[in-house]
Amino acid sequence: MPPVDCPICHGTGFKIVVKDELSGAERCECQTKDRARLLEENAQIPPLYRNASLDNFLLPRDNPISYRDLQGVLVQVKTFARDFPTDKTPGLLLMGEPGSGKTHLAVAALRSIMARGFEGLFFDYQNLLDRIRSGYDQNSGAADKEAYRVAMEADVLLLDDLGAHRVTDWVEDTVTSIITYRCNNRKPLIATTNLIDPEAGNAQRNAGGKVDYRVTLEDRVGSRARSRLFEMCRVIRMPLVGDFRMRRSVPG
Numbered sequence: 001m002p003p004v005d006c007p008i009c010h011g012t013g014f015k016i017v018v019k020d021e022l023s024g025a026e027r028c029e030c031q032t033k034d035r036a037r038l039l040e041e042n043a044q045i046p047p048l049y050r051n052a053s054l055d056n057f058l059l060p061r062d063n064p065i066s067y068r069d070l071q072g073v074l075v076q077v078k079t080f081a082r083d084f085p086t087d088k089t090p091g092l093l094l095m096g097e098p099g100s101g102k103t104h105l106a107v108a109a110l111r112s113i114m115a116r117g118f119e120g121l122f123f124d125y126q127n128l129l130d131r132i133r134s135g136y137d138q139n140s141g142a143a144d145k146e147a148y149r150v151a152m153e154a155d156v157l158l159l160d161d162l163g164a165h166r167v168t169d170w171v172e173d174t175v176t177s178i179i180t181y182r183c184n185n186r187k188p189l190i191a192t193t194n195l196i197d198p199e200a201g202n203a204q205r206n207a208g209g210k211v212d213y214r215v216t217l218e219d220r221v222g223s224r225a226r227s228r229l230f231e232m233c234r235v236i237r238m239p240l241v242g243d244f245r246m247r248r249s250v251p252g
Ligand SMILES: Nc1ncnc2c1ncn2[C@@H]1O[C@H](COP(=O)(O)OP(=O)(O)O)[C@@H](O)[C@H]1O
Pocket: 048, 049, 052, 056, 057, 058, 059, 096, 097, 098, 099, 100, 101, 102, 103, 104, 105, 192, 244, 245, 249
C-alpha cells in the first residue's frame, strides 16, 4: 500500500509525469522502493550473501590470466542481468570449483534482476529437496508441499549447488520435473554447481584411454535434467582462480 503521507502521490501510488508536453501516470517512487524491499525480503538469500553484488565482485590482483578470465565471467554475468529476460536462453548456469565465486555471482545477478522488479527466490538444492521430501513423507504441513510449487512458479529461481546430494530415483525425478517444467514454460533458472560436465570444458570421461572418475552433473541429476539445463541456460565455466578466501583481490 502506498503511504498516504507520500509527498509525491499522496497515497495513490501514481504520479503525473509530463513528457514531450503530454502528461501521463507513472508508478510513484514510494511504490518501486517498497517493492524492491519486499522482493529482497521474500527472496530468502542467505545472510552470507546479503551484500553480494556485481559491484563488489573482486578480481585476483596477483595473476593476470586469472584476472582476465574472471573479468570475462563478470562481464557475461552483467550482460545476462542487463538483458534479462531473453527468450532463447532465459537461464544462467555457473560451473566451477568451490570458492570460485559462483554463488556470489548468481546472487548478484538475481539481485540486479530483482532491482528491476522481478520476483526472485534463492533455494539451496539440498535444502529444497529436504523440504519437498518432508512434505511428502509425513504428508505434513502445507508449508513443505509449498516448496515444490514455489520452486516451480517463482519468476526467477536460483538453485544453488545443484547436484550436491546423493542420487536416488526420487531425487532425479523431482529435479527433472522442476527443471523440465521451468524449461517448458520458459521460466528463468539460475543455477550453480561444483560438478563437472564434458560440455563445460571438462574432459570427456574416458578421454585418451583414461577414465575420469569424478562425479558429473549427469551422474547427479540425470541426463534429462542435464540436457534441459544446457538447453535453457547460458553456461559459464568459472576459471581456475582458487578459493576466494585464499587470494588477494581488487574491485572488478
Ligand atoms: N571475486 C569475489 N569477490 C568478492 N567476494 C567473493 C569473490 N569470490 C567469492 N567471494 C566470496 O567468497 C565466499 C565464497 O564464494 P562463493 O560465491 O560462495 O563460492 P562458490 O559458490 O563458487 O563455492 C563468499 O562469501 C563470496 O561472497
